[in-house]
Amino acid sequence: MKIDQVSESVYVVAGTNVNWALVSDDRGVTLVDAGYPGDTGDVLKSVREIGHDLADVAAVLVTHAHLDHIGAIPTLVEQLGVPVYTGAEEVRHAKREYLQQITPVQMVQRLGTRRGIVWVAQTLRVCAGHIGMSVPTAQALDAEVLAGLPGGLIEVPTPGHTNGHTAYFMPGEGVLFSGDALVTGHPLLLETGLQLLPGFFNHDEPGTLASARGLGSVDADILVPGHGLPIRGDLARQLVEFAG
Ligand SMILES: [Zn+2]
Numbered sequence: 001m002k003i004d005q006v007s008e009s010v011y012v013v014a015g016t017n018v019n020w021a022l023v024s025d026d027r028g029v030t031l032v033d034a035g036y037p038g039d040t041g042d043v044l045k046s047v048r049e050i051g052h053d054l055a056d057v058a059a060v061l062v063t064h065a066h067l068d069h070i071g072a073i074p075t076l077v078e079q080l081g082v083p084v085y086t087g088a089e090e091v092r093h094a095k096r097e098y099l100q101q102i103t104p105v106q107m108v109q110r111l112g113t114r115r116g117i118v119w120v121a122q123t124l125r126v127c128a129g130h131i132g133m134s135v136p137t138a139q140a141l142d143a144e145v146l147a148g149l150p151g152g153l154i155e156v157p158t159p160g161h162t163n164g165h166t167a168y169f170m171p172g173e174g175v176l177f178s179g180d181a182l183v184t185g186h187p188l189l190l191e192t193g194l195q196l197l198p199g200f201f202n203h204d205e206p207g208t209l210a211s212a213r214g215l216g217s218v219d220a221d222i223l224v225p226g227h228g229l230p231i232r233g234d235l236a237r238q239l240v241e242f243a244g
Contacts, residue, residue: 001042001045013043018035027149029150032153034070068123086139108120156169181215183227184229216236
């Protein structure tokens with residue numbers, strides 16, 4: 001685990017090939033995504049390392065309900081009663097009314113490269129025993145609830161990677177949390193920098209690209225992706241270079 005403070009209130013934590021973020025203010029902590037199940041200990045530890053008690057966690061905002069973004073949620077719900085919010089459509093995915101996620105068998109079939117085999121092994125290790133995880137307590141976001149949470153984030157619908165994928169923007173500090181709508185690195189990608197995840201991860205590839213382009217209209221100074229390092233600067237210009 002590596003914690004990187006990217007603005008006054010925002011800390012990005014690199015876990016097992018995935019990021020989560022902590023938004024801290026005097027109202028407590030909003031957690032954006034929650035790592036793999038195997039990252040649960042580190043998610044809890046990261047809250048303490050930025051100077052908060054676990055009781056300060058006011059909510060978890062989920063970008064999408066893939067296993068690498070919801071891992072610590074059962075513990076946070078069961079031990080602390082933390083509410084969980086995501087986009088209205090993603091609530092159905094979080095409850096596993098349907099599943100838009102690559103299976104372990106598909107992973108092995110499609111990732112026969114050395115790089116792929118290493119990633120699959122790491123992934124299976126941090127998912128072990130939790131492949132069937134769901135988030136039955138997920139609730140649909142509404143603007144009023146969001147405004148009352150630490151950070152005062154707003155919802156940015158970004159369908160594609162999953163039908164209900166939702167990014168978040170913190171206007172006060174110009175931070176965009178893009179989840180997997182737009183990433184800057186991943187063990188399966190050859191290069192770093194703004195890009196989409198490999199196509200087999202995206203439920204709807206054209207939709208993913210359209211949502212990524214749409215993020216160019218968000219007036220962000222700092223991008224915090226679900227995978228890869230945070231980046232700064234003129235996001236709109238960088239997006240044009242990548243997505244046209
Ligand atoms: Zn992911």
